[in-house]
Amino acid sequence: MRLAFMGSPDFAVPALRALHGAGHEIAAVYCQPPRPAGRGQKEQPCPVHRAALELGLPVRTPARLRKDEAEHAAFAALGLEAAVVAAYGLILPRTMLEAPRRGCLNIHASLLPRWRGAAPIQAAILAGDAESGITIMQMEEGLDTGPMLLKGTVPIGPRTTTPELHDALSAMGARLALEALDRSPPTLPQSAEGATYAPKLSKADAPLDWTLSAAALDRRVRALNPWPGTVFTLAGETIRVLAAEPTEGAGPPGTVLNEAALIACGEGALRLLRLQRPGRGPLPARDFLRGFPLPPGAVLG
Template identity: 90%
Template sequence: MRLAFMGSPDFAVPTLRALHGSGHEIAAVYCQPPRPAGRGQKEQPCPVHRVALELGLPVRTPARLRKDAAEHAAFDALGLEAAVVAAYGLILPKPMLEAPRRGCLNIHASLLPRWRGAAPIHAAILAGDAESGVTIMQMEEGLDTGPMLLKGTVSIGPRMTTPELHDALAPMGARLVLEALDHSPAAIPQPEAGATYAPKLSKGDAPLDWTLPAAALDRRVRALNPWPGTVFALGGETIRVLAAEPAEGAGPPGTVLDEAALIACGEGALRLTRLQRPGRGPLAAHDFLRGFPLSPGTVLG
């Protein structure tokens, strides 16, 4: 089948490799343009771009699509049977959605209609969901509202992190979209009942609010690392919390309760187990506290 693949981050890489390995003809790979990264701020291609070059596939990196008639025409000229989309990062306008004969299939990392939007993996952990999964969806103009073709489900363990859930869902999406392409399952309209949204995250989501219950802060640490991360302020520094766990304890929210980084929350307490200072490497809490003690009674920002 003649396809275009549209994706950018690591989540999309297993699907690109699976499509290539299954014998489908990939006419073009669309991904985000190279962007400055690292200490030297040199432009770096995204993960999908790098893999596409490795596989010898043609790559296109338009910065925008919505009002670009030339891009619409170029996409239509590919003569596609279908397009597969996985975390591409740009909204496809109607002319591109309608260009492939079988339309555009999206790999969405949630059990739709729950967690439509940009950050469904993070949202599932933040909410304490018992399960997540992948939905293969026929794309339409609405935000993740198209009819569903296939679903796969995975349990969210009590200590699961966003990277762990990501790594479970990415290969599932690859497997399911191949099945959808091969077998053309019937499309089922999404119900509006139970629909929720997972907005895009930002650095503004990183500060920990100690007035929240310890269980909610634990989920936040597991959901927001590695990005945007979770942080608190102390002594003019912003300290990253890389790992933590709920524990027994009580006191004014944000107060250090012992010499082993137990912090009072709005309900219960949070034991910080892995931390990082600006410009330093990550450390287990007992090593971190040797050089940066958190004295009992200190109130964290």
């Protein structure tokens, strides 16, 4: 089948590889343009771009699409049966959505209509959902509102992290995308009832609010690492929390309760398990505390 693939981050790479490996003709791979990264701020291609080059596939990296009529025409001229989209990062205008004969299929990392939007994996963990999944959706102009073709579920355990859930959903998305193309299943309209929205995350989401319950803060640590991370401040230094666990304990929120990095929360306490200072490597709490103690009675910001 003659396809275009549209995606940018690591999440989308397994789907691209699966489509290529299954023998589909990928006429073009669309992804975000290279951007400065690293200490030297040299322009780096995104993961999908790198994978496409490795597979010998043609790559297009338009910076915008909505009003680029030349790009619309170039896409239509590809003569596609379908386009498969996974975390591309640009909104497709109607002319592009309607160009492939079977339209554009989106690999969305949630059980729609729950968690439409930019950060569905993190949102599911933050909310304490018991499961997440993949929805293969026929794209339309609304934000993740199109009719659904296939779904698959993945359980979220009490210690599940975003990287773990990301990888499970990424692999499932690749399998379901192949199945949707092979089977052409009937579509099921989404209901607006029960729809939720997962907004884009930013660095403003990183500071821990110790007035929340220990259970909620544990979910934040598991959901927001590796990015934007979860942090607190003490003695003018911002410390990153990479792992933690909720437990019993009581005191004014943010107060260090003992020498083993137990922190009082709005309800219960959070035991810090893995920490990192700026410019240093991550350490287990016991090793971190040898060089940067959290004295009992101190209040974390």
